[in-house]
Amino acid sequence: MAKTKYSKSELAKFEKNINDKMGDISENIHAVRSTSSSKSSVFLENNTEDHNEGTEAHEVEKSFLLMSRESDYIVNLKKALQRIKDGTYGICQVSQSDPRKCECPNTPLIAKERLLEVPNATKGVFCKQKKKLNLV
Ligand SMILES: [Zn+2]
Secondary structure: OOOOOOOHHHHHHHHHHHHHHHHHHHHHHHHHHHHHHHHHHHHHHOOOOOHHHHHHHHHHHHHHHHHHHHHHHHHHHHHHHHHHHHOOOOEOHHHHHOHHHOOOOOOOEOOHHHHHHOOOOOOOHHHHHHHHOOOO
């Protein structure tokens, strides 16, 4: 019989991977915050040209964008951790709603490599493509 769930030890590995990624992201956010604040002090000191202000605003906007994108990712990673607890992690969402529609190679499981690469994935690559084309 085909495997329909990842084992406890595999889930533990995924959980660790997610926690590592979350750690990286909070470091990133921290780095972005400290660079933008040091940059603004530089701008204040050398504010001799008018266009500096615009550049700075642009930089700040960029960091905010980056931060909000990263916090979206954190939210998704937290959801992934919840799925690990629920025991639904790594199971293709398409197969959960209709197993016949899931064409993932190792249905209903999302490939391990994909989960390590994209820990917040909820569908296998095949089903994701099909969803994009509105075939599911
Ligand atoms: Zn699938």
